[in-house]
Amino acid sequence: MPKFKFEYKITLAYLLIGSLWIIFSDKFLITIIDDIDFLTDVQTYKGWFYVLITALLFFLFLKRHLKDLRTTKKELENHKNNLQNLVLEKTKDLDAAFEQLEKKNKEINLKNQELEKTLTELKEAESHLLQAEKMASIGILTAGIAHEINNPLNYILGGLTGLQQYFEEEKIENEKVTLFTGSIETGIERVNAIVSGLNKLSRNKEAFDEECDVHDIIDNCLNIIGNRLKNGISVSRHFAKDLPVVKGNVGQLHQVFLNILVNASQAIPDKGKIEITTKNEKDAIFIEVKDNGCGIEQGDLKKVTDPFFTTKEPGEGTGLGLAITYNIIEEHKGRLEFESEVDKGTTVRIELPKS
């Protein structure tokens, strides 16, 4: 049996009941009432009665249904509002989350940049450390070698002193003896210079809290090597006006500038210039020594601070100058850099921290 919807059913029921009511009530009234006028009246009342009853029924029925509908509607609206609120809240939450994410993203980006910086710094530190380590192990080794060489050297010197005394006492004096003892003496001096250089290279700590006036030190060094500078070399100084003193070891810094200035003058064949510039910057002072000498081959640039690296004639250079210089600058927590072009010249740059 097909299911009818409620409205169909009730309309059908109404039609049926109404028709039945009209048919049967009329028939019934006809059988009990003979008077036509009275019958008409009763039929009118019956009509009114029917209308009233159905109106009442309709009213009750509609009331119940509409009430249901209204509550449902209200509930729905409530629901809708709730939903809307919920959505709003969720959206807000999402916005906050999004904002946070964006912040996090920015942070990560920053961190990334920092990491990258740290990485380059680390890489620099590593090469620095490698160099320092190389120097440290060389230092230990050379200190040992220096000590071991000193003892036999002592025998030679003692023996020579004895011989010279003996010759003197026996009044043996001839050219050959002076030549031989003289050459032994020169030999000893040469070895001694090397060993003392090695010793300086491996020197253990000294005071690094002296006030160092770099301008004073440079001027001193220029005075010291003044007569060793060839006539054709001009020296110009471009000193910063407000260069502060730095903490360090005055003696060692003298050694640094002596080494560098001597190297510069040795690089100039006969005519040239040496420019010394100092700069005062935020955390450090900078000293540049620039010469227009022979320059350094690209491949040698990394080796100049290696102990015993030298391109000079035997006897003229031990190759320890810049190794010692590097060590001293390192101990001052500074930096030593070289820039050079063959036949154009060399610039040595030193950075010394202010504190």
Place this chain on the structure above:
Amino acid sequence: MIKPKILYVDDEPLNLMLFRANLSKKYEILTAESGITGLEIIRNTCDICAVISDMRMPYMDGIEFIKASARIKPNISYYILSGFDISDEIQEALDSMLIRKYFRKPFNLKEIDKEIDCPEQSN
């Protein structure tokens, strides 16, 4: 004339021999191959004018020896010899006047002779 007495302590016999050979004209040289024998000589000999000691020696280094010796004979002049550059320890000994001077090896005997202030005594 009596020659002034000098004690030289070094663990290298050749150094001792050369020292003696070169300076025995002017001084009476006493030598010891270790701080221990050095201390014994200090205890048993009077009128030692100067003591020169090598720094690096087995068992007892130069500074240790000189410290012990100075407790027995504080009036002697002490000197140290070292194959290394000056160290903190030696610097300290210089500052506290425990030693008068530090000589670096190889040492020039003439320089030592000049430094040592031991007049010949007439008797």
